[in-house]
Amino acid sequence: MARDRSETQGERGPAEGGSASTLARLDRRSREIFRRIVDTYLETGEPLGSRNLARILPMALSPASIRNVMADLEYLGLIYSPHTSAGRLPTESGLRLFVDAMLEVGDLTTEERRDIETRVAAGGQRPVDDLLADASRMLSGLSRGAGVVLASKSDQRLKQVEFLRLEPNRALVVLVGEDGSVENRLIDIEPGTTPSTLVEAANYINAHLRGRSLSEARSELQLRQESMRAELDQLTARLVDQGLASWASVGGNRPETLIVRGQANLLDDVRAAEDLERIRLLFDDIETQRELIGLLGSAEEGEGVRIFIGSENKLFSLSGSSLVVSPYRDSESRVVGVLGVIGPTRLNYARIVPMVDYTAKLVGRLIR
Known part of the structure; x- marks a missing residue:
């Protein structure tokens, strides 16, 4: 059964308080229209217009009524039009509202858990660096993004x-x-x-x-x-x-070790020249390891999964990318590293959040 992320994860993103107050200003039909625009963006990356919205909404609304609601959502800074006469896309603020207040996160199936365990734990006793590299590779493969792991070397046992x-x-x-x-x-x-x-x-x-x-x-x-x-x-x-x-x-x-796998997956999402430039900028961000290590290190301070969206973080301000991460812990519940997924802002958050959460718990068990 799908659950709101607030029930399943301990740490939300930077704008939780603002999201709650903005959501309270939306009535039922505004929420439904906003949700459909975000769902379409996350699934296809394409804008959604009033005529197509009228066909898929559970309530009867004319395209003109839908455009009025969309204008209100645009005024609130939640959606925007990429060009004249186009449909609407969510802004980064809109994605933050969706992730904080409307995202439904489902549990992993038994088969999905077994798949993650097989990919990460295969090979029996191995050096921790090999285990973490496998976890990064697995996250990349299942998310179609780049898998990242930050491992601390300063407290070796x-x-x-x-x-x-x-x-x-x-x-x-x-x-x-x-x-x-x-x-x-x-x-x-x-x-x-x-x-x-x-x-x-x-x-x-x-x-x-x-x-x-x-x-x-x-x-x-x-x-x-x-x-x-x-x-x-x-x-x-x-x-x-x-x-x-x-x-x-x-x-x-021995400084902290940064492991990144699957950067080539990010090229699969390229649809236009501006997308290619975004990916180039993202690659530059990843190559700036000191900045990325600093961002991942900040995630060690929280509990559960954290989501960073686009320009909320200086590192991704140009590439417009998202980062879904969770700390993992040793046998004494001390944070010893962070792992997660980097990708475009239209990541499948509902699928990736529980995947990252479970992988962090599994890695914590395996390194004890």
Whole structure:
């Protein structure tokens, strides 16, 4: 059963309050005419005129009456005419009103859920980056837009640490993350450090800090300071601290990762020269990774699916594109990334919103 998006998603777009007050100003027939104009745009991208509206409306209205209603909707900034004597298209404000107050979001079918699970979870245990790339590719394929994933690298979880002596005063720290990533760091060691000391320090870290993030590991070591001094000699305790410090340098040197798949799908929507220019501008937006990362990062602060439409965000102000995104969380309900779909403003929001929502929940379960 279809439900209003406010019942299924926790976070709405930037203009929710204005949408509610505007909707209250529309009577039943104005809402129906507006809905039909938006539905036609989302389905075909074409404007809808008064004569065609008169044929499909559930109430009997003449084309002249419909034009009067359309004039009121145009005055409210919800629709516009792309050229003289044409039908009407929704404005970005109109799309925001529709998405915030009128969009009916259905649940995914069992078959659709199974399809998403098969595409994302295929292959068993893999590095997280591979899993996220598959999620981006899957979202692109099912939405016919571009799938995007922003993955944080700053809070990697530790699987194993090893210390390997290279020279009398130098050692290699090998850090293995739970996602299968491996990082190597060189550290200085004190004279007299024996192989057994290196092994003891590694065993201590692996026993007490395995599966923890850097912030959690630091907190754990602070709590264990007294017991660590009792269990380890000073040399070994200093090695444990050095291992933790080398891990911190990994986080500082590994920026957030942006994964984009399926940009070519956006060319399928090209209908005219102005559409091709819009797609070119969108490609430029995507290539400006710092801006896109900033936009996706802002979505981490909300709950559930968020929708950004066109010029509501500076990044898409020229290309007139939309972004549907949701954060995904780790086993402790902390946001560790964002995923979603970029496409034209006439995205099939009713289908894509639950798809993005379910994929975010699935990825969160798989990375735990």
